[in-house]
Amino acid sequence: MNPIIQGIVTIVVGVGGCVGYFYLANTVLDRVIFPARGKDAGRNINRANAVRPWLFLFPAMFALGLYLVYPVFGSFVRSLYNRAGDEFIGLGNYASLFADETFRSAFFNNFLWVLVVPAMATFLGLLVAQLTDRLKWGNVAKSLIFMPMAISFVGASLIWKFVYANDPDIGIINAVRDSFGLNPLDPLQVPFWNNFFLMVILIWIQTGFAMVILSAALRGIPEETVEAAIIDGANPFQIFFKIKVPQIMGTIVVVWTTITILVLKVFDIVYTMTGGNFDTEILPSYMMDFMFRDDGRATAVAFVIMIVVLPVMIWNIRQARKEMR
Amino acid sequence: MDNIAGRKSSLSWAVNVTVFLLVVIWLIPTVGLFVSSFRDRDQIAVSAWWEAPFPVEQAYRARAEGTVTGGDGMWTITGNIFEVPGVAEDFGADRRPPIVAFGLRGINPGEFAAGAEVENRDNGTTTVRADGSFVFTTDENPEEEGFPRVYFVAETPPDFTMANYDTVMTGDGMLQAFVNTLTVTIPATVIPILIAAFAAYALAWMDFPGRGLLIAAVVGLLVVPLQLALVPLLKLHQQVGIGQSFVGIWLAHTGFGLPLAIYLLRNYMVGLPRDIIDSAKVDGATDFQIFVRIILPLSFPALASFAIFQFLWTWNDLLVAKVFLPSNDESWVMTVRIADDLLGSRGGDWGILAAAAFVSIAVPLLVFFTMQRYLVRGLLAGSVK
Structure with a gap:
């Protein structure tokens, strides 16, 4: 079947199925199982209302369970088996991972990414948010800096591959070097620093995200606190660092952690730019090296990523629960 | 805060400039690729995207076909390079950008300035002028041996196209x-x-x-x-x-x-x-x-x-x-x-x-x-x- 027709059919079936399920389940509950008639009418209404939330929740819970909860366990179990999946080898996959030079390098590089990208993106985002706050054309500037958010990681990689290109007639970096009389070089092959050139791409994308959220947070600061500081004779830098930043610290942390999690998941940039060569491997791209080749190792890497993300996840849940109270 | 008395003008000027620079830095990569997507492949090879609005000195190859005169061991070919088959199609009838330089070897197509009279391998001389007219003297009969090759570099105007798409x-x-x-x-x-x-x-x-x-x-x-x-x-x-x-x-x-x-x-x-x-x-x-x-x-x-x-x-x-x-x-x-x-x-x-x-x-x-x-x-x- 043609995928387009298949797509239309899927939309109709999916949407129709959802509406049908909710409507029918609701009707059956009210009319057939617990009818609001007869001598049990009152009790039946209460019973129906106790069941209804689960009717509403069921499709979502089923999908979440199958597509996100089950894989956590499924992946862990799979990672304890060998490549073919027929022999239990305990933590063998993990042992061979940690013995692998590339894995350790990927782990170290990922550590650098986590250190640099959230910090730089948040810092630049905060800077732009503050600078554009009272600017007449601030919204235009923000919109343009926000734009890379809409571009795919693959598209962004291509855009930056062009910037980094070796030929001084193509890559702007080498054009600048050329104008200083330096020989062209491939930034992606400079040992150690090439990691940072790749991070630039993600920082370029994520600064807009940080900016949008921090800009809203800055607007939410009570005007009186700033006015009081001005009257007390604080200079602009003191106002920014001692009055504004402490008040939006909570938001800064949220932005920081959100970008941190993203850093642990994005494989596209490394995959497109270097394919993990020249010592630029990170965990997500390292995992894709094993995908389709050795499921045992691939799931082991995925589980390592999960363990690294876990503290953030717990912290997020605690924050969310605190706010609900 | 930019509304502190006495600081306003200098600080807001600095803020404007900084934001402008940041926006430019943020846009350059995308703009570069965007401009390049509309450029002709040969132009991408010889000039950078920020030079895209300007004419490009592009090298071409042609056979010096023209009117042959003389004989007796020495022939003279005269003609215009823009009328040579191949080149004519490349440029179209009315586009005759000035020729900057010409050469006789593919390795160095712009060896000589336009208008210069230089010795060629066939014991004669070659001249290609800025308007495309050329004079080629040779000891090999072009009608028997084929017309000799010349290379030339022309100021080609920017060429934006949808061909890539x-x-x-x-x-x-x-x-x-x-x-x-x-x-x-x-x-x-x-x-x-x-x-x-x-x-x-x-x-x-x-x-x-x-x-x-x-x-x-x-x-x-x-x-x-x-x-x-x-x-x-x-x-x-x-x-x-x-x-x-x-x-x-x-x-x-x-x-x-x-x-x-x-x-x-x-x-x-x-x-x-x-x-x-x-x-x-x-x-x-x-x-x-x-x-x-x-x-x-x-x-x-x-x-x-x-x-x-x-x-x-x-x-x-x-x-x-x-x-x-x-x-x-x-x-x-x-x-x-x-x-x-x-x-x-x-x-x-x-x-x-x-x-x-x-x-x-x-x-x-x-x-x-x-x-x-x-x-x-x-x-x-x-x-x-």
Whole structure:
């Protein structure tokens, strides 16, 4: 079947199925199982209302369970088996991972990414948010800096591959070097620093995200606190660092952690730019090296990523629960 | 703060300049690729994109065909280089840019300045003037031995073309990939919305034991790395007979998008005024009616926010498409087509790569600029709370 027709059919079936399920389940509950008639009418209404939330929740819970909860366990179990999946080898996959030079390098590089990208993106985002706050054309500037958010990681990689290109007639970096009389070089092959050139791409994308959220947070600061500081004779830098930043610290942390999690998941940039060569491997791209080749190792890497993300996840849940109270 | 007495003018000037510089730095990479996507391949090779509006000194090769006079061991060819077959087609009838230099060896096509009279290998002399007229004397009869080769460098005006887009769409399968991306994206955006909306309503406005726990679980699932899901789910899909297919990727995207959808929609629905819902209940409306008639229409901004998120995410996704779709010409989406095929096969062909990139980011950019309001609102609801 043609995928387009298949797509239309899927939309109709999916949407129709959802509406049908909710409507029918609701009707059956009210009319057939617990009818609001007869001598049990009152009790039946209460019973129906106790069941209804689960009717509403069921499709979502089923999908979440199958597509996100089950894989956590499924992946862990799979990672304890060998490549073919027929022999239990305990933590063998993990042992061979940690013995692998590339894995350790990927782990170290990922550590650098986590250190640099959230910090730089948040810092630049905060800077732009503050600078554009009272600017007449601030919204235009923000919109343009926000734009890379809409571009795919693959598209962004291509855009930056062009910037980094070796030929001084193509890559702007080498054009600048050329104008200083330096020989062209491939930034992606400079040992150690090439990691940072790749991070630039993600920082370029994520600064807009940080900016949008921090800009809203800055607007939410009570005007009186700033006015009081001005009257007390604080200079602009003191106002920014001692009055504004402490008040939006909570938001800064949220932005920081959100970008941190993203850093642990994005494989596209490394995959497109270097394919993990020249010592630029990170965990997500390292995992894709094993995908389709050795499921045992691939799931082991995925589980390592999960363990690294876990503290953030717990912290997020605690924050969310605190706010609900 | 820029309204402190005495500081205002100098500081706001500095702020303006800094922001302007930042915006320029942010735009340069994209603009560069965008300009290049419209440039002729030969021009990309000889001049940088920031020189695109200016004429380019481009080298050409031609045979010095013209009127032959003389004899007796020495022949003279006179003519105009722009009238030589081959070159004439390249330039068209009325385009005769000045010739800057000419040469006799392919390795150095601009060896001599236009107008100079230089000795050639055939014991004669060669002159090519700026207007294209040339005089070539040789001891080999051109009518027997063939016309000799000359190279020349001409000031070629900028050449902007849609040819790259044409090639990419027809020859490199980006049209098929575009259709595939669209096919993946639309159902993957529409289906999770409904499922999530019902769940979000239950989590926001219905009382039942375990509600808090479920909300916490959704928040936790927000950050589960997709990498974990790949191997077990692909295996599951293969076992139930879906395998690598569009149905598989729709289901996967639906599952992966749900936590954000539920979280965003619940946060929004919780903020709706309680009075409306209570008075509807007093009037005898059931939960189902309240949801369909009141909550759903009122939640439109949140629904739009999520739809934009999910649309951008599925459109731009590489990982899920690589794993859940078969790897072949018919099913490649644009990101996979670029990353796995074009970057290899079209390696240094920047015009083609640039055009491919812009075919793939045109729709997200359009969505981004027209619906930025909803996107920002969604971002704020999703992370500030």
